[in-house]
Amino acid sequence: MMHCKLATIVASFVLSGCWAHIAYDNAETGEFTGVLEIRWLEPDRFLFVPNQTNPLRFKTAAGDRVIEPKPMYTDGGSIPRIFWSIPGYSPWGLAPAYIIHDWLFVAHHCNTAGYEDVSFPDSSRFMGESIKTLMETNRVPRDETLFFNVVAAVRTPIAKRLWDEGECDLPADEVAYGFAVDVKPVLERELEMVRKELDGVENELRTATDAARKQQLELYASKLRSEIIEINRLSTAAAAQPQGAPATRLLYTIDMSRIR
Numbered sequence: 001m002m003h004c005k006l007a008t009i010v011a012s013f014v015l016s017g018c019w020a021h022i023a024y025d026n027a028e029t030g031e032f033t034g035v036l037e038i039r040w041l042e043p044d045r046f047l048f049v050p051n052q053t054n055p056l057r058f059k060t061a062a063g064d065r066v067i068e069p070k071p072m073y074t075d076g077g078s079i080p081r082i083f084w085s086i087p088g089y090s091p092w093g094l095a096p097a098y099i100i101h102d103w104l105f106v107a108h109h110c111n112t113a114g115y116e117d118v119s120f121p122d123s124s125r126f127m128g129e130s131i132k133t134l135m136e137t138n139r140v141p142r143d144e145t146l147f148f149n150v151v152a153a154v155r156t157p158i159a160k161r162l163w164d165e166g167e168c169d170l171p172a173d174e175v176a177y178g179f180a181v182d183v184k185p186v187l188e189r190e191l192e193m194v195r196k197e198l199d200g201v202e203n204e205l206r207t208a209t210d211a212a213r214k215q216q217l218e219l220y221a222s223k224l225r226s227e228i229i230e231i232n233r234l235s236t237a238a239a240a241q242p243q244g245a246p247a248t249r250l251l252y253t254i255d256m257s258r259i260r
Helices: 009-015 018-026 095-109 120-136 144-153 157-165 173-177 180-207 211-239
Strands: 031-033 035-042 045-048 057-059 072-074 249-255
Touching: 018 144, 031 120, 035 095, 045 095, 057 120, 072 095, 095 120, 095 157, 120 144, 120 157, 173 180, 180 211
Parallel strands: none
Antiparallel strands: 031 057, 035 045, 035 249, 045 072
């Protein structure tokens, strides 16, 4: 989830050239440590869970800040599918950098302690530092155009609007660290809340007279009904897991200590 579609990629291919080289040279590098673990929840929805003994950390170039992401939902880099076949442009091609950037947005939206002073320009600067760190330590191939395009994308007005207007959405500890059996009460609580919300919307629908308002309520009610179906599906899937099965399935692990 890089919080914005990289819609500027096509234009950037034309505009980059020497600008990419200048931008790359001007960027500084930091330091990655720890283990990056991504867990699968369902198609195109993943969970980052910090390793409990060796969590992922990124020390910024200035050396005065260590970014340590906490559990969060992610889709990696939100890159349009049309670009996935281009080397480097998959949603997970720069996974450590995407996770660091995602966390800065989540921390901002959730008013997380220790990140109150991180600004939107900081988020794109740290994205550049983390990508260059991956490239300069040979964890991914050096590609100045890729660097330029991704950093340009996270500086767009679309990204700024998402920074300003995004909502806090954190996973429950039972989902991040628990077993499948622990997820059931979490889903039951969520189901109860969604049903109450749907009841309120349907009650308002019965008395609404304004056509525009009725259309808005009908769309929201449809969304809530879809959420109920999804919660029930997840509950059924969790109940089918064997005793002791983790709440999520490990997708892959990257040991950042290999990056030097």
